[in-house]
Amino acid sequence: MTDEKLIAQYKNGNMRAFNLLVERWQQRVFRFAYHYFGSYDEAMEITQKTFIRAHKKIHTLNHSDKFSSWIYRIANNLCLDESKRAGRRWSTSLEAVAFHPVIQDADTHPGRFVQQKELKLLLQRALNQLPPPQRTVVIMKEYEGLKFREIAEILAIPESTVKTRMYSGLKTLKKLFEQWNIEPEVINYE
Amino acid sequence: MNEQWARSLFMDYLYDEIDPGDKQKLEQFLKEHPSLQKELHSLRQTHLKLQQMPDIEPAPRLLVVESQRRSLRQWLQDAKSLLPRTAVGKTGFALALSLLLLFFAGSVARVHIAFTDNGASISLGYTPVINEGLTQQEAQALIQQNQQEQAALLSDYTQAMNQQYDAQLQQVIQYLEQQRLEDLQLIGQNMEQLQHHTYYRWNQTNRFLDEVLQTVRYTNTNEP
Numbered sequence: 023m024t025d026e027k028l029i030a031q032y033k034n035g036n037m038r039a040f041n042l043l044v045e046r047w048q049q050r051v052f053r054f055a056y057h058y059f060g061s062y063d064e065a066m067e068i069t070q071k072t073f074i075r076a077h078k079k080i081h082t083l084n085h086s087d088k089f090s091s092w093i094y095r096i097a098n099n100l101c102l103d104e105s106k107r108a109g110r111r112w113s114t115s116l117e118a119v120a121f122h123p124v125i126q127d128a129d130t131h132p133g134r135f136v137q138q139k140e141l142k143l144l145l146q147r148a149l150n151q152l153p154p155p156q157r158t159v160v161i162m163k164e165y166e167g168l169k170f171r172e173i174a175e176i177l178a179i180p181e182s183t184v185k186t187r188m189y190s191g192l193k194t195l196k197k198l199f200e201q202w203n204i205e206p207e208v209i210n211y212e
Numbered sequence: 213m214n215e216q217w218a219r220s221l222f223m224d225y226l227y228d229e230i231d232p233g234d235k236q237k238l239e240q241f242l243k244e245h246p247s248l249q250k251e252l253h254s255l256r257q258t259h260l261k262l263q264q265m266p267d268i269e270p271a272p273r274l275l276v277v278e279s280q281r282r283s284l285r286q287w288l289q290d291a292k293s294l295l296p297r298t299a300v301g302k303t304g305f306a307l308a309l310s311l312l313l314l315f316f317a318g319s320v321a322r323v324h325i326a327f328t329d330n331g332a333s334i335s336l337g338y339t340p341v342i343n344e345g346l347t348q349q350e351a352q353a354l355i356q357q358n359q360q361e362q363a364a365l366l367s368d369y370t371q372a373m374n375q376q377y378d379a380q381l382q383q384v385i386q387y388l389e390q391q392r393l394e395d396l397q398l399i400g401q402n403m404e405q406l407q408h409h410t411y412y413r414w415n416q417t418n419r420f421l422d423e424v425l426q427t428v429r430y431t432n433t434n435e436p
Binding site (some may be wrong): 041048049052053056062065066069070073091138141142145146160162163164165169170176182185188189191192195196199200 | 219220222223224227229254255257258259261262265266269270271272273275317325331424
């Protein structure tokens with residue numbers, strides 16, 4: 023059943039339809055928020071708030087076919103609000119990051135699990151250094167697999183701006199990886 | 213085509229959203245511009261690094277539960293269904309309701325009902341306080357009892373004070389006696405020392421006088 027049909031059913035009083043929508047979109051919203059903050063608890067809170075807001079405001083959604091953009095927009099706005107609220111926690115200047123990663127050579131590590139954990143921490147740390155507008159675009163593109171056109175629609179900005187933010191984000195991340203001395207072997211470890 | 217235009221296509225190219233015609237043009241342009249090719253390569257490396265992010269642990273399933281809000285009409289309907297339907301039930305319910313209302317009104321108006329030897333009294337708003345006086349005999353007996361109690365109390369107090377004074381006096385006497393004995397001992401010791409000292413001096417004087425006498429005698433003997 024499509025999102026549009028579920029929304030229509032919910033508007034007719036079928037609560038189960040909304041729960042199906044939650045079930046369908048929860049992991050995507052959670053994943054987005056998780057990559058945004060790098061915190062399980064924070065992501066869970068954002069996910070809950072997103073669906074609470076969606077539940078309250080769904081009657082204002084005139085175009086049901088835009089539900090995906092709409093739900094991502096809610097999640098992104100909540101992330102931005104939270105980011106502003108606890109600004110100092112999430113924004114750190116590049117110069118202030120004195121980080122010396124231990125991942126340089128995959129062969130020197132005893133287990134893949136440990137390396138995966140370190141890699142996750144490292145990538146998340148890099149993402150957290152990006153300014154929120156760039157971070158949103160990078161996460162939506164890299165981890166949500168959205169098209170530039172879709173991201174532009176969610177953020178209500180021109181597609182060219184999305185690409186510029188993506189380009190700037192990748193440049194910043196490249197600089198960070200170089201600064202942290204991340205070797206290319208990491209990405210070939212399999 | 214220039215470098216700026218080529219860069220504007222980097223993101224589309226990297227994420228495979230580029231138009232086939234533009235893709236061909238861009239690839240041709242990159243062959244002629246190694247620096248741009250290098251830049252694109254570094255962006256691709258960064259993209260590949262980001263793709264190495266491990267899967268995250270899925271979140272627990274959320275469930276939205278509709279709140280059980282009911283309108284006033286529904287509440288009234290539910291309440292109506294609880295009312296008794298038989299005549300006996302209705303009468304009992306009315307009586308109970310009347311009693312409840314009576315109690316409620318009484319508590320609000322602060323009704324007070326009191327029964328005394330003179331009869332019953334009903335008052336609103338405050339509780340009447342009935343003051344009953346004492347007869348003359350009772351008053352005298354009370355005064356007498358009070359006086360006796362006061363006298364007994366004073367006697368006990370005087371006795372306790374006397375005992376306390378006696379105990380304190382005994383302590384002072386003992387202290388003075390102790391001091392006297394210590395003084396006598398001290399005087400005795402000093403007298404003894406003085407006696408020894410005097411005896412020593414007396415011996416010394418005698419010895420000296422003996423020596424003087426011997427010297428005088430010797431001088432007189434040897435004189436021509």
